[in-house]
Amino acid sequence: MKTDSKYPRLRLFIAGRWIDGAMGDGTEVLDPARGDVIGVMPHASKSQLDEALDSAESAFRAWRSVSPYDRAMILLRAAALIRARAEDLAWLITTELGKPLAEARLEVETAASIFAWDAEEGRRAYGRVIPSRQPGVRQIVVREPVGPIAAFAPWNAPLITPSRKISGALAAGCSVVIKPAEETPACTLALAAILEEAGLPAGTLNVVTGNPAEISKYLISSPLIKGVTFTGSTAVGKALAAEAALGMKRMISELGGHAPVLIFPEIDVEALAVSAAKAKFRNAGQVCTSPTRFFVHESIHARFAEAFAEAAGRIQVGDGRDPTTQMGPLAHARRLSSIEEFVDDARDRGIAVATGGGRIGNRGFFFQPTLLADAGDDSLAMNVEPFGPLAVTQPFGSTQEAIRLANRLPFGLAAYAFTHDSRISAQVAEEVESGNVIINHWQASLPETPFGGLKDSGQGREGGIEGLEAFQTVKYVSQA
Template identity: 45%
Template sequence: MSYEELALLIDGRWTQGTSGKTETVVNPSTNEALGELPLASIADLDEALEASQKGFDVWRKTPAIQRQMIMEKTARLLEERMDVIAANLTREMGKPLKEARMELGAAIDVLRWYGEEGKRVYGRVVPSRITGMRQTVKKEPIGPVIAFVAWNFPAINVMRKVAGAIGAGCSITIKASEETPGTCIAIGRAFMDAGLPAGVLNIVFGDPATISSHLCASDIPRKLSFTGSVPIGKHLQKLAADKMMRCTMELGGHAPVLVFSDADIDAAVRNCVAGKYRNAGQVCVSPTRFLVQEAVYDKFATAFRDQASKLVVGDGLAEKTDMGPLIAERRIEVMENFMADALSNGSNLLTGGERLSNSGSFFAPTVLGDVTDDALIMNEEPFGPIAPISRFSTLDEAIERANRLPFGLAAYAFTKNAKTAAALSSEIQSGMLAINSLMVASAETPFGGIKDSGYGSEGSIEGMETFLTTRFVTEVY
């Protein structure tokens, strides 16, 4: 099975661009080259911007039912191509094939949801104070969109932007990650094969700073959507401000997990181990700080260690693999720095803590015990397979420690006490909170954070709203 043919999508054409420059895409399980990705020139970006304006002029006038039909055809093409796309997602990202298939399935779900919801973008009539006057509120597509996404979920990160924009009647130019381009390109091919008009979707790659600054400086885009780190998100927001461009920012997190003494510990451990090591911990909503009440700390930590140590680490294409590699070599050093700092601050290594192979970017599923809040890993998003566990005494202490960081994307808790659950739902500062599970994302629910984790939502009616503008019209008759 061959890797995806890499190209730019500009104005309905697949092209190698005009820069003559390429970047090698590497399989993180083997460090072997998968292909050469063409990088866009400034001229290519300008062509994409002009195409997005022309595409928007066509697409916004296309009836919503016709837009939905093209999106549904795209979904079916993606389902037909699932095996090939999922395998290539695993090759470029590293995650186990079963996770790649689940991610692609979720992306298709998002596509279908936005396609259907686009048929239900309603305005309203407001009763007038004056006889003979009609007052209407209209919801209309905001205009051409630009989007930038991270590498960790090559299908779902892309689809949340693309399906939301296209479902609302907008065009979109997206720069996916140069480390995981094949999945985005495969999604683009499905859209084009389904009959999407030229210019409605443009896909570019290249130097992130060059592309973002050039696209943001243009008068054509009216909306920017970004998934990635907090520093980059703040930088893009500043660029967008010069053009009064609306933004949606889905930024990093550092999700606390509060485990109370009355919780079902076996269920909590089972959920937390699965969630922590999914995609090797490279998940913005990954559970990252495990705060466990003293009475059940030893039971939780021991069971967590035992389950984590049994995970099979290897090439994501291998049938028995539970956890794949980190995205690249650079992330190994980051994990080693977190480890050295935690151990120097008195943490206990319960399992893992080391690189596993020199032939890929593999790091062992790691569990640290009695980690203090002074440790780096309790303050900076680890984005890797290290689980720090710490003790707490009271509910008030747990809430205070959960809220002490500037992040506010996701948070989790395990308790059977309804009063405790009610207090958490009121006091935990996060855009999403799951109690007795780790479920915080589906096509029909809003996904987004607060504080430094960004603003705006993806998914649900809130996600559609971010691609719409509101107009008020009065008419005397």
């Protein structure tokens, strides 16, 4: 089978060794800009999964005893190596996922920053002393690592999301068995190679690939796994959470969203529309916090929709490796069919397709930046997350109506608001049901801030102080 000569050979990373998967099994990895096969992802056998689990359990017993300072030194070396290989990693992200190289470079820097943050935060796993009621009794609270972690990463942020899971768990003293997405396996394997070079003990990180449903069920059901971290769809996340609950395992999940944007009067409509289009079509809209449901005050709705459509229409779509490209392809053919369904539904309902609405070319997975203007609550795009280059607008009359629209769906990952009124800002911050409420800008997360959702958008947090705590358990010790 012909593959891209620059694309790495994909292997499993188990117990500190690079090994082939089961004979005859594999999944083709495609270049989404060209539709060509660039590699073959191996499938781990059950015996190889058992080896990964056993090595993670054995390595955990040693890794948890390594001082937080020494663990931090390894993670900091990994951060430095990520930065040193930024161009190679950016090329890998763009080749597997399709996003423009400029965006891929930012993802590499964010991944390095995540490792650096977790390295330092792991040194601050503070406990506390509780004053005793009785003389001679010492009461202390200590934080300890949960244990071996099963991690499942999606394709849309192929370096950032594995970095969050791996570095957070390692900083807390846990070992990890991670399964990357079948569309973007090489990015996670590149992180494993970097950590190996940085001095991470063998078995502390294991990377396995193969059938998602089979691997997730096998890993989560193992008594050796003590915690699970998953990023992906709400439906799959709920199923995995149910499996984890059977074993009383810690579950951290970042699931689907459908981010609302509340736009109030007295803002610069045209300038905001341009920045909104840039934020929306980042990574072709394949971002869990992507602003999608634009609720705009009725006095400026028409102006905003027109300006947004114009800005979207100017976006240069193409191969992410072309420096002139501003938006790359979708990750796979399934996303094309999905976005077409939203457009077809809108047209059937008489909703205006203000810009875009169709596939570009017949090679690769390209779709036009699309805006559906003035859509009703019953439209598909107002109820289901497109997870692609499609936005939808709807006017509102009052602040309370805007907040009701934002909270209408059972999701709460990210929400945005733009206003110059401090009273409205305070009301939005208090009443919008979302794990991340962002006012007057578009940055939903940073390495030092907690990230996660409410309602059907997940449970637990990654990032920030809370991200370290997610991989720790609390022990109370009282001694007379």
